[in-house]
Amino acid sequence: MCENSDLELAVKGLPGKIAAGSGWRQFSLNVYNSSDKDVSDVYYFAGASFDKDGMELIKSRQVTLQAYNEELNTWDDLVDQEGNAVGYVGESSKIEAGYEVDIKLRLNVKASAPAGTAFTLGAGFYTGDEDCSGFADVSYKFEIVPAGTNTVGTEPQEGGKAPVPSEKPTESTVPAVTGALAETGSSSTMPMFALAGGAAVALGVGAMFVVRRRQAGSEA
Template identity: 40%
Template sequence: MKIRRILATAVVAAVTTPVILLSVTPALADAKPSAASQAQQQGERDKPSIEELEKAAEKAQKAYDDAVAAGKAARVVLEAALSDDAPLAVAAKSARKEAADAATVQQNADQALTDAKAVLAALPETATVEEKAAAEKAVADAETAALSAQDAKAAADEKAATAGRAADDARVAAVREYSKVQDATKAALEAKEAADQALADARDEAEPDEPECVFEGKLSTVVTGLPSKIVAGSTTDFSLRVTNGTGKTLDEVSPYVYFHATDKSGYHVIDDAFHLQWSTAAAPAWKNVEAGGRVGAISPLKAGARADVKLRLKVDAKAPAGDGLAFVAGDYINDDESCGGNLPTEYAFELLAAGSAADDADDAEPGKTTPQTPDTRPQGATSTTPVNSGDPAVTGSLASTGSPSALPRFAGAAGAAVALGAVAVFVGRRQKATTAS
């Protein structure tokens, strides 16, 4: 991370420094720091400490938590304001009912006036004075009632409209307030994430540079007893010897073995047909080799010492005839987190169909190594059991359980590379052999 930051700072300085500075004499350049350098130094001085960033992150977290709580409360207020049971909503509903009732009263009054006028108009010429007076009075009373009902309806309509506007305004105000709270919560979250990121960056930058893994050619991994011809359906026992020729103790060494093969066409990968197990004198029970080819761990392996691992290969009987490569390698990690490993060595073999005879098979010979790019971050750990091979030069212990260390996985990486590129290798070899014949 520090390297990336230094490079980034250098790039920015190179881009932002005025071109005119290129014409300054070397003496002046040595005497006075550039504007970019001064700005960088000032930036370093103004940079907040990790403690200050931690306090800022805590404050931002609290502000966000408060905003979330306020958002929940605002949600309750909003739901209450939008509910039909809200006081203003109830008042508006009541006013609308009063207006509807007033409309009915007015409609009845208007009908009564119409009926009274019809009775007055229908009086015969022989009607008495009292009858005419009564009909005229009925019309007058009906007109008064109709006017009163009309005024009452107008007042009820105005009351209903006012109550409706008040209820709507309350709903709109609640929605707006809730939207403001949501915006505040979003802003608080962004501030919290920025504070958290600033703190994480500062902590990352403050971490010391980790040691890189290196190539270690003096750590040797050699296979013995692996035949150059292997029959499908058979079980083959062989061994792997790991030797520390580095001149220093390696605190934990992990050997790797990986089998890769294709059928005779060179296009069909049959790695899944190979099943590998390992065993030691201290841990005699056969254990399956982990994914990626890791064969336990040796802790520690002293300078000049070696350790042997027994290996057992079982090949599925249905595996087709083909060509294969066994890759072996080793890596290590020390207590100070320094790490490294050797490059994979390949052992070529011919895979024969089930039932074939392989009596004339010699031991497979080591070929060229396959270069890989090592990872630089060791991880994980293993539990160990003592190694006792009977050889006084063998020291250290071999893990019977544990997860891979994610060191530079030279052998595991070799397996992945082989899976991608071995087709071309095998096809090229066969084409050469065919041309030569």
């Protein structure tokens, strides 16, 4: 029988305005299981679009997204078969109650990207358990500004929908995600901007977990 659980989803580390041609900017996706139930077979994704509904996908040649592969110690492009900046960034066989995962991401707004254009960057997850499934995402609106513009102190606006890859991944095509230690009772990566909490997902029986348990008094 399926039961609901809360996975808290957050993105942090990016300003609200990003200058074209300013190089790589690193940020992170954090997923924290604040419930007392385990969540199994969790797949994480990220993507960028010009519209708030996550449908008008941005080409990777304009805004390049990459995810850090913990298994190979490499940065991998997030790009689909049409050259769009969207893809899966990792998977966890199980997130136990009170555990969390952190996924390193980065983006590069190319010099050719149109200044003055707004775009939506989103990330999310879905659970692929055979008996139960669930989905949640969080997204933010950013503005591409001319090269040399000071973007310090700007913050993105929450809203919209995260672009979703058109094909579901398999364990053989998506790297396993390791976790980070944090203080007990709350996410170690409370975002620079809003947190998407209370994402109802389904639970099932998991395999070997790939995240580490939180420990009291430790730091991320």
